[in-house]
Amino acid sequence: xxxxxxxxxxxxxxxxxxxxxxxxxxxxxxxxxxxxxxxxxxxxxxxxxxxxxxxxxxxxxxxxxxxxxxxxxxxxxxxxxxxxxxxxxxxxxxxxxxxxxxxxxxxxxxxxxxxxxxxxxxxxxxxxxxxxxxxxxxxxxxxxxxxxxxxxxxxxxxxxxxxxxxxxxxxxxxxxxxxxxxxxxxxxxxxxxxxxxxxxxxxxxxxxxxxxxxxxxxxxxxxxxxxxxxxxxxxxxxxxxxxxxxxxxxxxxxxxxxxxxxxxxxxxxxxxxxxxxxxxxxxxxxxxxxxxxxxxxxxxxxxxxxxxxxxxxxxxxxxxxxxxxxxxxxxxxxxxxxxxxxxxxxxxxxxxxxxxxxxxxxxxxxxxxxxxxxxxxxxxxxxxxxxxx
Amino acid sequence: xxxxxxxxxxxxxxxxxxxxxxxxxxxxxxxxxxxxxxxxxxxxxxxxxxxxxxxxxxxxxxxxxxxxxxxxxxxxxxxxxxxxxxxxxxxxxxxxxxxxxxxxxxxxxxxxxxxxxxxxxxxxxxxxxxxxxxxxxx
Numbered sequence: 001x002x003x004x005x006x007x008x009x010x011x012x013x014x015x016x017x018x019x020x021x022x023x024x025x026x027x028x029x030x031x032x033x034x035x036x037x038x039x040x041x042x043x044x045x046x047x048x049x050x051x052x053x054x055x056x057x058x059x060x061x062x063x064x065x066x067x068x069x070x071x072x073x074x075x076x077x078x079x080x081x082x083x084x085x086x087x088x089x090x091x092x093x094x095x096x097x098x099x100x101x102x103x104x105x106x107x108x109x110x111x112x113x114x115x116x117x118x119x120x121x122x123x124x125x126x127x128x129x130x131x132x133x134x135x136x137x138x139x140x141x142x143x144x145x146x147x148x149x150x151x152x153x154x155x156x157x158x159x160x161x162x163x164x165x166x167x168x169x170x171x172x173x174x175x176x177x178x179x180x181x182x183x184x185x186x187x188x189x190x191x192x193x194x195x196x197x198x199x200x201x202x203x204x205x206x207x208x209x210x211x212x213x214x215x216x217x218x219x220x221x222x223x224x225x226x227x228x229x230x231x232x233x234x235x236x237x238x239x240x241x242x243x244x245x246x247x248x249x250x251x252x253x254x255x256x257x258x259x260x261x262x263x264x265x266x267x268x269x270x271x272x273x274x275x276x277x278x279x280x281x282x283x284x285x286x287x288x289x290x291x292x293x294x295x296x297x298x299x300x301x302x303x304x305x306x307x308x309x310x311x312x313x314x315x316x317x318x319x320x321x322x323x324x325x326x327x328x329x330x331x332x333x334x335x336x337x338x339x340x341x342x343x344x345x346x347x348x349x350x351x352x353x354x355x356x357x358x359x360x361x362x363x364x365x366x367x368x369x370x371x372x373x374x375x376x377x378x379x380x381x382x383x384x385x386x387x388x389x
Numbered sequence: 390x391x392x393x394x395x396x397x398x399x400x401x402x403x404x405x406x407x408x409x410x411x412x413x414x415x416x417x418x419x420x421x422x423x424x425x426x427x428x429x430x431x432x433x434x435x436x437x438x439x440x441x442x443x444x445x446x447x448x449x450x451x452x453x454x455x456x457x458x459x460x461x462x463x464x465x466x467x468x469x470x471x472x473x474x475x476x477x478x479x480x481x482x483x484x485x486x487x488x489x490x491x492x493x494x495x496x497x498x499x500x501x502x503x504x505x506x507x508x509x510x511x512x513x514x515x516x517x518x519x520x521x522x523x524x525x526x527x
Contacts, residue, residue: 031495031512032512033512034492034510035509035510036497036508037508038432038497038508040432040453046446048438050440065437066437067436067446069434070434070436070508076438214440268444272445282431282450284447285446285448285450299446301437301439301444302437
């Protein structure tokens, strides 16, 4: 047999072999996937503590809630009626007062955190059948340096073309350093506020909307020679939000952490944010600084944070290309003449009312947010809005 | 801190029982039963709110086990007429893999769907698989 007929014969052999292989692969992949609820003997409700005390004047807030088991839908379950107090290392005791359910605040004329002091949180619940008491480890308030600068840079978003422009996003960075080399562990939280305008001449045209940080932002300089952080990427504003269309402001709070608290946030970040890749760590329960006095094995979630804080605000008024227009699909219908409009101001709103020159017409929309910006935001200008002028 | 936990491959119990019975020279039955403990797993057990975010709380590492692995196989072998002067002696084997049809768990994973965490178990060969084999000795 010559070479071409050898090749032809092997190809004839391979074809059915290929089908057999394909069939067996499909058989293996005939895995059956069924819902599975694990049987566990865990506590159904765990105490969750969200608390931060700082050295700033003003009430400090401790929020207590209960965790939810896996089967249930997510709805916050505040823990009301507890006695919450803070003691310091000088033997003083400060009581907290419950405002809304589950939220306990300090009295600002009574208590203000002082750098260098250690604080312990005490909680006593009225859970049935017996009331339990919890306390935290003594947490020292370490000093925090002020931030050197917060600045932003325009970053081209290459895979998000809008028309012919390459859209731009805004990356916000933080620079800070501690000349005393003491702070070493940092955490940031931020609060954004931006102005937006509706494209129509309506009574509520200009509004402001706020949003807070939803990611864990932490950094350690313990392994660095100098206690200095350059260009920490705090948040990225993409073009798929209207934050940068008119004017945007961000208030950043910088907190000092003890090493124990830094490790807690790092573990939490690893199991909740750094997931989905090949090299994820196995999640498991995280230790924190609060425990139940009567049963030390009971798990408590959350952390009692004691930090000094410094803050800084910047404004962004630059022009960014390719920002999405959230209101370009508002025009629903045009109504000519003086026809009465049914359900006016209930399900239908007039955004353009053209009288002269005739013919007169009205443009209506079925989305209240296109007529009234207070559906999304507030018409009250924030106190700090003109601080940069 | 510093507590013992089972390793990812910890298998404390492992049992294999085989049974063979010769009815005649031409007919034989063979069966095998395998049982082993499930591998350790860490389950998500609760969700809680801190700030604007929902976090998942997990159990202690490898505190629980996936359901145990148990499988029964059966096979029946019928030989040809065993006349000595044949060139090749044919045999037919009829067997069933996983006779009990148990959906042994291959993997358990969790997904977040519409704000809830739902667990799933994946089984490969989750039913009895019959097979017929023809072989010959020469």
